[in-house]
Amino acid sequence: MKRGFLNSSRANARPVGSPAAPVVIPNLGTGKYSIGKQNVEVPEGYESEFVHIERDPRSGSFPGGITYTTAPFVDAAPGEPTTECIFHPGSKEVLMDLPGFSQPMVKRVGRKSPIRVKEVQGMGLGLFASRGIKARELIFSERPLLVAAQLLSTRVPSHFTREQQLQYSLDQLEKTLAFAVDRMSDEDKAAYMALKNSHLEDGSGPLVGIMRTNGLGISGLRPEITDGSPAGICCGVCNMISRLNHSCSPNVITQWSMLKFSFQVFAVRDIAADEELTYRYINIEASTAQRNEKLKPYDFVCACSSCKDPESDARRADLAESDTPTVKEWLSDDEPHANARVLDECRRQMELLEREGMQAAYRYFGVSVTGFTVCVASGDAESASEWARKLARIRWVEEVPKDIESFLDPKSRAYKAHPMWLKRIDGATMEKDVMVELAAIGIGSVTLED
Numbered sequence: 258m259k260r261g262f263l264n265s266s267r268a269n270a271r272p273v274g275s276p277a278a279p280v281v282i283p284n285l286g287t288g289k290y291s292i293g294k295q296n297v298e299v300p301e302g303y304e305s306e307f308v309h310i311e312r313d314p315r316s317g318s319f320p321g322g323i324t325y326t327t328a329p330f331v332d333a334a335p336g337e338p339t340t341e342c343i344f345h346p347g348s349k350e351v352l353m354d355l356p357g358f359s360q361p362m363v364k365r366v367g368r369k370s371p372i373r374v375k376e377v378q379g380m381g382l383g384l385f386a387s388r389g390i391k392a393r394e395l396i397f398s399e400r401p402l403l404v405a406a407q408l409l410s411t412r413v414p415s416h417f418t419r420e421q422q423l424q425y426s427l428d429q430l431e432k433t434l435a436f437a438v439d440r441m442s443d444e445d446k447a448a449y450m451a452l453k454n455s456h457l458e459d460g461s462g463p464l465v466g467i468m469r470t471n472g473l474g475i476s477g478l479r480p481e482i483t484d485g486s487p488a489g490i491c492c493g494v495c496n497m498i499s500r501l502n503h504s505c506s507p508n509v510i511t512q513w514s515m516l517k518f519s520f521q522v523f524a525v526r527d528i529a530a531d532e533e534l535t536y537r538y539i540n541i542e543a544s545t546a547q548r549n550e551k552l553k554p555y556d557f558v559c560a561c562s563s564c565k566d567p568e569s570d571a572r573r574a575d576l577a578e579s580d581t582p583t584v585k586e587w588l589s590d591d592e593p594h595a596n597a598r599v600l601d602e603c604r605r606q607m608e609l610l611e612r613e614g615m616q617a618a619y620r621y622f623g624v625s626v627t628g629f630t631v632c633v634a635s636g637d638a639e640s641a642s643e644w645a646r647k648l649a650r651i652r653w654v655e656e657v658p659k660d661i662e663s664f665l666d667p668k669s670r671a672y673k674a675h676p677m678w679l680k681r682i683d684g685a686t687m688e689k690d691v692m693v694e695l696a697a698i699g700i701g702s703v704t705l706e707d
């Protein structure tokens with residue numbers, strides 16, 4: 258039996274409330290113009306199947322149907338923005354059952370905003386820092402204009418061709434969105450309609466096109482979908498966040514807070530005044546060619562510094578092929594120089610991550626926490642404090658130790674009080690009872706024999 262967080266597969270997986278990624282509606286075609294280019298006509302007479310139901314904001318969902326609602330619907334703070342939602346059964350209950358829902362947003366974009374919208378040549382609009390921003394800063398929070406399931410569970414006539422079925426689904430989704438957009442205030446409606454649409458020629462209607470271009474993934478709102486399929490992810494469309502352009506070396510990350518029903522935007526490294534804020538739309542560990550393939554639905558070819566650097570691919574491939582060093586594996590490594598070996602690997606990967614500007618990758622946390630723990634166990638507070646400095650910049654990963662700031666000073670007393678302090682020096686084996694003790698507080702693991 259295994260115990261402790263750092264043993265679990267979660268230690269290496271993306272964290273709860275992980276950064277949202279823009280949504281590409283999966284079964285509606287992900288390639289550029291992969292559907293609808295032929296101007297597919299759906300036979301007449303099928304439009305009547307569309308049904309919409311509006312409900313009292315506080316009542317729950319009903320079996321089999323979708324519900325239009327305005328969130329947060331319970332105890333919304335006065336003057337807070339609201340979101341038009343298209344919910345499937347169970348979504349509303351997720352929120353109603355969430356203790357403390359909803360909490361007020363923090364750091365809304367106001368008069369002293371650290372960001373401004375500006376034209377970027379060849380990219381349309383973009384977001385820029387209006388002052389210097391420090392790594393880990395919460396730059397702003399935003400409640401979406403719209404939250405909707407990515408896919409509608411409509412019954413598609415089976416005698417349609419595949420193209421007709423896809424077009425039919427797009428048309429149904431467009432009508433569903435139209436009803437929600439119509440419920441928005443004039444200001445929000447205008448904001449939604451002014452967003453970029455890069456799906457002008459693939460059969461998407463204007464509202465669907467805007468959702469596909471700007472939507473950010475939100476998990477946890479479709480409890481009935483338990484198979485991990487994309488249908489379980491909802492899509493949030495925001496006004497400001499939607500202006501973030503893509504970079505493969507992004508300087509911000511977004512995180513969804515269900516409790517605050519809003520996205521939070523954090524700086525992953527220092528951002529200079531007037532620098533553009535950029536965000537990753539796709540997995541950034543992939544090669545340049547793979548990344549640009551994934552970006553096709555957004556209708557641009559990325560020209561960020563990594564995409565232009567011929568040596569970047571080798572560095573990213575190296576990372577993609579290397580396992581993130583974990584505390585769990587280090588503890589079960591009996592080799593006498595495990596500390597030095599694991600630390601070398603942490604340093605090597607960190608150098609690649611920093612060189613590639615990949616502070617937004619979850620691996621950045623994994624490498625830092627392992628490097629920190631190994632240094633503490635070796636009694637090397639000086640090196641541990643360097644890793645602590647990196648960890649202290651990561652505010653969007655829940656597993657960063659809450660007291661990490663107390664390890665920034667290598668002379669801090671926190672070191673001697675750390676449960677791992679001097680517990681594993683190279684050349685010495687670790688006592689079983691020490692491992693049991695550590696596992697009990699969530700560091701490492703022990704195998705409990707029957």
Ligand SMILES: C[S@@+](CC[C@H](N)C(=O)[O-])C[C@H]1O[C@@H](n2cnc3c(N)ncnc32)[C@H](O)[C@@H]1O
Nearest residue numbers: 380381382453455471499500501502503555557
């Ligand atoms: C979510 S919007 C970003 C904001 C957008 N630039 C605007 O004017 O509202 C996504 C669209 O912005 C453009 N875009 C985003 N990142 C880009 C980049 N790195 N290079 C060129 N165009 C980009 C593409 O048209 C893409 O479909």
